[in-house]
Amino acid sequence: MNAFDGRTQGWGMDTFEYDVVIVGAGTAGCYAGATISKAGYDVVIVERKDAEEAGHIACGDALKGADTFPETIPKADIAGSFTNTAVDHGRFEIPQEGTVMEIPVPGELAVIDRWEFGRLLIDGATQAGVDFHYDTVVQDVTQDAAGRVTGVTAKRKGKSRTYEAPLTLDGAGALSILQDKIDFDGSTFDTNVRYSQFSSAYREVIEVPEPVEWSDALVIKPTKRSAGYLWYFPRTPTEINVGLGFQMNEEPMALVSDLREDISQRPELQGATVTDKLGAALPTRRPYDSATAPGYMAIGDAAAHVNPISGGGISGAAYAGQYAGEQAIAALEDENVSEEILWRYNQRVMDHYGGRYAALDVYNIFSTAYGLDELLGLLSALPAEQLSEALYSGSSSVSLGTKLRVLYQAFGHWGTLRELYGTKQLADRLLAHYERYPSTPDGFDAWQAERNSIMDDIYGATGAEAKY
Numbered sequence: 001m002n003a004f005d006g007r008t009q010g011w012g013m014d015t016f017e018y019d020v021v022i023v024g025a026g027t028a029g030c031y032a033g034a035t036i037s038k039a040g041y042d043v044v045i046v047e048r049k050d051a052e053e054a055g056h057i058a059c060g061d062a063l064k065g066a067d068t069f070p071e072t073i074p075k076a077d078i079a080g081s082f083t084n085t086a087v088d089h090g091r092f093e094i095p096q097e098g099t100v101m102e103i104p105v106p107g108e109l110a111v112i113d114r115w116e117f118g119r120l121l122i123d124g125a126t127q128a129g130v131d132f133h134y135d136t137v138v139q140d141v142t143q144d145a146a147g148r149v150t151g152v153t154a155k156r157k158g159k160s161r162t163y164e165a166p167l168t169l170d171g172a173g174a175l176s177i178l179q180d181k182i183d184f185d186g187s188t189f190d191t192n193v194r195y196s197q198f199s200s201a202y203r204e205v206i207e208v209p210e211p212v213e214w215s216d217a218l219v220i221k222p223t224k225r226s227a228g229y230l231w232y233f234p235r236t237p238t239e240i241n242v243g244l245g246f247q248m249n250e251e252p253m254a255l256v257s258d259l260r261e262d263i264s265q266r267p268e269l270q271g272a273t274v275t276d277k278l279g280a281a282l283p284t285r286r287p288y289d290s291a292t293a294p295g296y297m298a299i300g301d302a303a304a305h306v307n308p309i310s311g312g313g314i315s316g317a318a319y320a321g322q323y324a325g326e327q328a329i330a331a332l333e334d335e336n337v338s339e340e341i342l343w344r345y346n347q348r349v350m351d352h353y354g355g356r357y358a359a360l361d362v363y364n365i366f367s368t369a370y371g372l373d374e375l376l377g378l379l380s381a382l383p384a385e386q387l388s389e390a391l392y393s394g395s396s397s398v399s400l401g402t403k404l405r406v407l408y409q410a411f412g413h414w415g416t417l418r419e420l421y422g423t424k425q426l427a428d429r430l431l432a433h434y435e436r437y438p439s440t441p442d443g444f445d446a447w448q449a450e451r452n453s454i455m456d457d458i459y460g461a462t463g464a465e466a467k468y
């Protein structure tokens, strides 16, 4: 049913009926909408920004793995936003150690014009048949007596409106308002969510008069405290995305002035002009244990589908959108939107990247227990190939020879090194447990209890403060 067919008047409030209402025209919302719409169902994406501003998202603009993105919105349709496909490694600058590490990035990587990318995703979803309602701020949800989510209420230009649908998908990004409003009692949805599990980040796009030498690298360096990093990602040799972020359990950083200070110290960036500025929160935690409730699925940042070490969340959002979209189709065909039907969505996320991200978060937890100098000293002594493997797979099989080399080079960091290997073993144990994520909600409590006991061991071994 389209917007006009479905509109009813009552008490001055417009009501729209759809098969699926999606909140947020970001990556997750667009992939989900396109998937469901292509199967012939009526989908609306409700977006608070106007049509011009939609797709303008705070981001470092590094797109990892575009070659393997879901085909719902074909790569050919988004490739027009890829402004730099020459990047093949990370350049880790560690001024405290006087070291620069060159670490290869596996798979395809592009730096993109993120706003253009956002617009192209919206075009892709529009071509698939999705309706977009812009300028519409979702403020609340509706639930029936049994607790099933039945839609949302919103405001457009001062006027209230309601969206009714068997299924609501929450693609509203980090710290989604919908999750403050839904009564999750009786569902499996993960409510163990706190600000301290998120990062606050800020970025600018700058233009420099002369091409930078490192236009084939993602430049990364630690902030003055351990839980943050600065980045310089070249959209082109003269247009750079620069930004920084910190974990919100740390003392807040002066993001803008810290960034300005760093830029001013780089000779190659002298004379830069700022063309865009944006800031936002992003989840740097494990994915939500369950992102479903009756009639509802959270996708992308709204369910923490982000690599908690790199902060990369575009590909997780794209896949979450596709998996939730496919599960929505199954539920609509069955006329059953219970968690039992939606559950497979959780399972596919955990199988694909959820377990890996949870394992990577163990290294975040490890890092909060050590001083910056200790960590950087250790980092600069580790071999680049192994770090790359660990960073992207959540684990790494360190051969004996490499181990010895690491031990030799890390002389002076013996204690931290031993703890790191202990942590790696625990991270591997956690990864193996995520491979046993239950196939139905029935096994969820037992799975969660065992996972919590592994986390207790991790906190015990690292001495870190409990994060969850």
Ligand SMILES: Cc1cc2nc3c(=O)[nH]c(=O)nc-3n(C[C@H](O)[C@H](O)[C@H](O)COP(=O)(O)OP(=O)(O)OC[C@H]3O[C@@H](n4cnc5c(N)ncnc54)[C@H](O)[C@@H]3O)c2cc1C
Residues within 6 Å of the ligand: 023, 024, 025, 026, 027, 028, 029, 046, 047, 048, 049, 054, 055, 057, 058, 059, 060, 061, 062, 063, 064, 136, 137, 138, 139, 171, 172, 173, 174, 177, 201, 202, 203, 243, 279, 280, 281, 282, 299, 300, 301, 302, 306, 311, 312, 313, 314, 315, 317
């Ligand atoms: C500074 C920064 C740098 C980053 N760098 C990278 C990077 O280099 N590479 C990478 O892969 N990832 C990066 N990320 C993460 C990445 O941007 C996100 O993971 C990704 O955008 C998530 O997509 P999403 O669709 O889930 O949410 P979003 O892209 O956040 O989209 C959410 C949408 O919902 C809308 N919305 C929110 N609330 C409402 C409401 N109440 N009513 C209506 N609409 C609403 C918003 O306006 C927005 O359009 C970065 C994040 C930040 C903050």
